Amino acid sequence: MRSVLKRELLLNIKSLLIWSLSVGLMGFACILLYQSMEGEMKDMADAFSNMGAFSEAFGMSTLSIATLKGYFATEVGAVHGLGSAMFAAITAIGIISKEEDAHTGEFTFSLPLSRSKIIAAKGICVAIMLIVFTAICIAFYYIGFEILGEEMPMDQFMKFMGMQLLMNAEIAGICFGVSAISGKNRMGLGLGIALVCYAYDVMGRVVPDLKDYLFIGPYSYSNASEIFTGVATEGKAIVLAAVFLIGGVAFAFLRFNKRDLAS
Amino acid sequence: MKENVIEIRHLTKNYGKSRGVIDVSLNVKQGDIFGFLGPNGAGKSTTIRSMLGFLKINEGSINILGMDSVRDHEKILREVGYMPSEAWFYDSMKVKDVIKYAADVRGLDCSNEAGMLCERLKVDTNKKIKQLSLGNRKKVSIVCAMQHKPKLFIFDEPTGGLDPLMQKKFFELINEYVDKGATCLLSTHVLSEVDKYCKNAAIMRDGRLTMLDTPHIDDETFLSFYEDDEEA
Numbered sequence: 001m002r003s004v005l006k007r008e009l010l011l012n013i014k015s016l017l018i019w020s021l022s023v024g025l026m027g028f029a030c031i032l033l034y035q036s037m038e039g040e041m042k043d044m045a046d047a048f049s050n051m052g053a054f055s056e057a058f059g060m061s062t063l064s065i066a067t068l069k070g071y072f073a074t075e076v077g078a079v080h081g082l083g084s085a086m087f088a089a090i091t092a093i094g095i096i097s098k099e100e101d102a103h104t105g106e107f108t109f110s111l112p113l114s115r116s117k118i119i120a121a122k123g124i125c126v127a128i129m130l131i132v133f134t135a136i137c138i139a140f141y142y143i144g145f146e147i148l149g150e151e152m153p154m155d156q157f158m159k160f161m162g163m164q165l166l167m168n169a170e171i172a173g174i175c176f177g178v179s180a181i182s183g184k185n186r187m188g189l190g191l192g193i194a195l196v197c198y199a200y201d202v203m204g205r206v207v208p209d210l211k212d213y214l215f216i217g218p219y220s221y222s223n224a225s226e227i228f229t230g231v232a233t234e235g236k237a238i239v240l241a242a243v244f245l246i247g248g249v250a251f252a253f254l255r256f257n258k259r260d261l262a263s
Numbered sequence: 264m265k266e267n268v269i270e271i272r273h274l275t276k277n278y279g280k281s282r283g284v285i286d287v288s289l290n291v292k293q294g295d296i297f298g299f300l301g302p303n304g305a306g307k308s309t310t311i312r313s314m315l316g317f318l319k320i321n322e323g324s325i326n327i328l329g330m331d332s333v334r335d336h337e338k339i340l341r342e343v344g345y346m347p348s349e350a351w352f353y354d355s356m357k358v359k360d361v362i363k364y365a366a367d368v369r370g371l372d373c374s375n376e377a378g379m380l381c382e383r384l385k386v387d388t389n390k391k392i393k394q395l396s397l398g399n400r401k402k403v404s405i406v407c408a409m410q411h412k413p414k415l416f417i418f419d420e421p422t423g424g425l426d427p428l429m430q431k432k433f434f435e436l437i438n439e440y441v442d443k444g445a446t447c448l449l450s451t452h453v454l455s456e457v458d459k460y461c462k463n464a465a466i467m468r469d470g471r472l473t474m475l476d477t478p479h480i481d482d483e484t485f486l487s488f489y490e491d492d493e494e495a
Binding site for chain 1 (some may be wrong): 276278305315316317318319336337338340341343345346349350351352353354355356365367368404407
């Protein structure tokens with residue numbers, strides 16, 4: 001199983017580096033831009049905080065983008081939230097189905113390993129990729145804060161990154177389950193799942209009737225403006241995230257162990 | 264008396280409403296080179312893929328090396344060298360990495376045997392998989408199937424894409440391993456291969472298996488299975 005895990009990590013390392021460096025560098029650049037925009041932002045902050053539902057949707061009614069904390073939550077929070085979710089989705093949705101899509105299944109599954117062990121190795125690979133991705137992004141953002149020399153509440157920052165990692169894991173769990181039933185790489189579907197989750201959260205914050213159901217989406221508990229203003233995380237959102245994550249992974253194991261493999 | 268390495272009893276496998284194989288029973292004894300003939304879509308690959316656990320069988324049982332194909336799936340694969348009809352590997356890997364990976368998963372150091380096989384089959388181990396032709400990918404597949412010196416070889420149309428010299432070397436290798444106690448199941452369309460190298464043979468048609476009295480059948484008898492199949 002260790003050999004399969006090592007092989008999967010090697011096969012995915014290029015994608016990990018491209019995505020983590022892209023998202024990390026974008027966030028890093030955004031953080032550095034804060035200093036040059038600091039003066040103008042005071043006026044902009046007032047305007048942005050009075051844009052009604054949209055200010056609420058993007059957290060600008062509760063956080064001032066004139067502060068580094070508020071700026072990070074609204075700007076980098078969105079970049080990281082979308083970028084990391086897309087990375088999680090495309091990593092997980094192709095990791096099982098690629099074997100049949102690229103016709104490598106007959107080689108892989110003729111090796112003396114049970115299907116469960118192969119799926120486990122692939123699942124662990126996705127988990128490691130998400131953790132390394134998050135660690136690289138944390139390093140970039142932290143260096144940005146250090147260069148600016150501005151105060152940043154690290155406990156809230158680490159909570160935000162932890163919740164983002166959980167959100168990534170939830171989306172990856174769903175996509176992992178989809179990957180087990182598909183004989184083709186459904187990258188488009190994976191990206192669609194990530195974007196629908198994001199759109200659901202934005203809509204939920206704009207449309208009052210949807211507010212009570214925001215907890216269903218993975219962006220509810222990983223929302224930067226709520227974390228940086230100290231709003232308590234809803235327990236039911238975390239429970240539901242665990243259900244989707246565990247459910248997706250369990251489904252992948254059960255389904256893949258029962259199905260015929262395409263040549 | 265030699266023991267059965269492969270014992271298939273009343274195997275039935277269908278794909279929803281499509282026919283796969285129907286009530287197939289087959290014994291292959293230790294030391295045999297067993298020819299498995301039949302037209303495209305007759306059920307040869309379905310039988311092989313059922314033996315290896317790629318397909319979930321509907322009815323019947325399969326015993327390989329005295330082990331149940333479902334319960335002891337992992338143990339069986341340890342003792343089997345399989346070469347699929349389409350030799351696909353991860354494109355971005357080098358040949359030497361694929362060969363080492365297949366050995367590593369088995370927890371074995373097969374470097375000596377792999378080196379000997381690569382030399383005899385003229386495999387360039389420094390090339391990437393995506394640079395290889397079908398014939399060269401097949402040679403890599405042969406090395407992966409043979410390097411751990413399995414007790415049972417299962418080859419699904421192994422010689423397609425190989426040049427005549429490599430075909431000859433491939434059968435020399437099979438004979439050498441069989442002389443040392445291995446068994447070989449060979450699925451093929453090439454009657455001359457069965458005639459020349461196999462000790463026993465069976466032919467599949469429309470998902471059903473017929474044992475042949477001898478692997479040395481003439482072209483007319485052989486083609487009659489194909490012609491009947493086309494007429495049907």
